Amino acid sequence: MRSSCALSCGTCCGDTIAGCSLLAEQELCVRHTQFMWKYCAGSCGRCQAAPPASEVCVDQELACASWAGRGDCGGVEDWCALSCATCEQSESVVTTADITLAAALPRPPIIYGTAWKGAHTGEAVVAAVRAGFRGIDTGGQPRHYDEAAVGEAIARLVDEGIAREDLWVQTKFTPEEWQDAATLPFEAGAAPEQQVAASVTASLRKLRMPYVDALILHSLDGREPATLLREWRALEAAHDAGHARWLGLSNIHSVATLARLHAAARIKPAVLQNAFWERSSFDADVRSWCAAQGVVYQGYRLMQAAGRLESWPGFSATAALNATSLSLWFALVGALGVLPLTGTSSHLSEAIAGVSLRVDAGTVQRLRPTEDLGGALGGGSVRR
Incomplete structure (x- = not known):
């Protein structure tokens, strides 16, 4: 022993x-x-030794609140100072009334993506929330996202009576090589830690909020492991400071890369945001890994396969669900354990209707493509 x-x-x-x-x-x-x-x-x-205490009293693991709620603080107090009430009381203590790092806010059933909306970003966000969306995705990459417009739209919605606590807002840190030099949210050539810190500061300022629900590292397969880990450590620091409740990754389709970072991380990735499409065989292996590790898989580029749903085996047997093919596609995506992310403004109501449907395992089996997609949709868990 x-x-x-x-x-x-x-x-x-x-x-x-x-x-x-x-x-x-x-x-x-x-x-x-x-x-x-x-x-x-x-x-x-x-x-x-426990992770260094930050200047504020925070939880340093995502599950702290649920553990504390079950009375299971024994052995984890150093990592769960906020939820287990072991903070040294001072003016710097953050209470759950201020910034809730615990998992009290349920994940939204669907997230609205704000990429490539340009001058229409603000109105698009307002329309999506009015249609029923409560999740909003943006990023610290000005070439594709307008965080300031998202922040302005959220402020407008709050004035209309939508509580900030009822929204799920997530943003991303994007490394320098995928940024435009003219709009960098950090100093060119800065160390990864400085890039992340400056990007997070800029994002929170533009979004007009002290924290985001998820801060995502926008990366790619094949990135140098040491640099990836340095960036992740910087995201962990942002979490420790109370600027992000959850941390996540984006655009990584390699289980080996995910497992390596997961093993090295002090604060484990809670979210993986990937393109859910045929090019990556619908991430069957990756989704299985996420399900085993408790990582939420967010899928985007959903519309590319949706148009083919009516030709898939078993589609005619779903007529009793009384739903459009697009709504059924969103229901199927959710049943496969995927949290859908869409920015297609022309189908907001169908998307909302789809995530409200509950598709049983038998329907999933009937709809699953076999010959043309090689059964790639088989990975992941089925929600019953």
């Missing part, structure tokens, strides 16, 4: 049950974090 001190000391960090090393080898430190941290801290590598 591994332990950093005698078990009688009362404050030991180590393994307190047999078999911890075997459980850790099976990656249960990630999949069943709260149990493993409590009873197998040594094997899970949690016996080092």
